Amino acid sequence: MTRVKVCGLTDAAEAVAVAAAGADAVGLVFAESPRRVSMETARGIVAALPPFVQSVGVFVDEDPARVAEVAAACGLDLLQFHGEEPPAYCARFAPRAVKARRVRSADDIEALRPYEAAVRAFLLDAWAPDAHGGTGRTFDWALAVRAVRELARPVILAGGLDPENVGRAVARVRPWAVDVSSGVERAPGRKDPARVAAFVRAVAAAPEPA
Numbered sequence: 001m002t003r004v005k006v007c008g009l010t011d012a013a014e015a016v017a018v019a020a021a022g023a024d025a026v027g028l029v030f031a032e033s034p035r036r037v038s039m040e041t042a043r044g045i046v047a048a049l050p051p052f053v054q055s056v057g058v059f060v061d062e063d064p065a066r067v068a069e070v071a072a073a074c075g076l077d078l079l080q081f082h083g084e085e086p087p088a089y090c091a092r093f094a095p096r097a098v099k100a101r102r103v104r105s106a107d108d109i110e111a112l113r114p115y116e117a118a119v120r121a122f123l124l125d126a127w128a129p130d131a132h133g134g135t136g137r138t139f140d141w142a143l144a145v146r147a148v149r150e151l152a153r154p155v156i157l158a159g160g161l162d163p164e165n166v167g168r169a170v171a172r173v174r175p176w177a178v179d180v181s182s183g184v185e186r187a188p189g190r191k192d193p194a195r196v197a198a199f200v201r202a203v204a205a206a207p208e209p210a
């Protein structure tokens with residue numbers, strides 16, 4: 001079964017509704033973003049989550065001491081590194097590190113190999129000139145198929161997914177999990193639980209391989 005992470009939560013009640021709609025994990029953005037949360041808000045969201053729903057902190061080239069402080073203070077389960085963090089940086093946070101990469105070509109998949117020993121999973125996102133994530137853009141899923149086949153860690157597919165296209169994405173790529181932010185929003189940082197439920201249903205209904 002393909003897992004679902006909903007990223008960019010900014011409100012505890014909404015996080016609870018997103019979990020009730022079927023999300024397996026929620027992402028909390030600590031980088032520059034319209035979805036950025038304070039440590040206090042993040043702590044409230046993590047405390048409100050039901051058991052077995054994971055919290056994922058999202059960071060972009062953050063000072064590692066600050067990452068450690070935020071992770072401990074908020075009780076984050078996983079740490080998603082969405083910038084240019086090298087393998088040794090991720091290794092400091094094993095076994096909680098997830099390395100995200102914005103994908104433009106096969107070179108971006110190759111560039112992830114040195115991270116295999118350091119991370120729990122890879123997250124593949126779309127590249128954009130002006131933002132690190134949450135752009136609503138898709139990328140060439142053939143590259144994600146290749147990543148699933150060739151990388152020695154589970155792959156989380158992100159980038160422009162929504163309830164309308166995620167079934168096709170899952171059927172084609174067969175990722176460990178899918179990640180969505182803007183595709184289930186009513187405004188930046190404000191999730192629509194009905195769209196999250198539709199997204200989760202579409203993932204569950206994706207055709208199995210023949």
Ligand SMILES: O=C(O)c1ccccc1NCC(=O)[C@H](O)[C@H](O)COP(=O)(O)O
Pocket residue numbers: 006007008027029031032033034035058060082125132133134135136137158159160161179180181182183
């Ligand atoms: O969501 C953000 O605003 C963000 C900002 C800076 C770094 C990462 C960010 N998001 C990370 C995610 O995991 C998003 O879910 C991912 O980029 C997909 O977003 P979308 O294309 O909007 O579904």
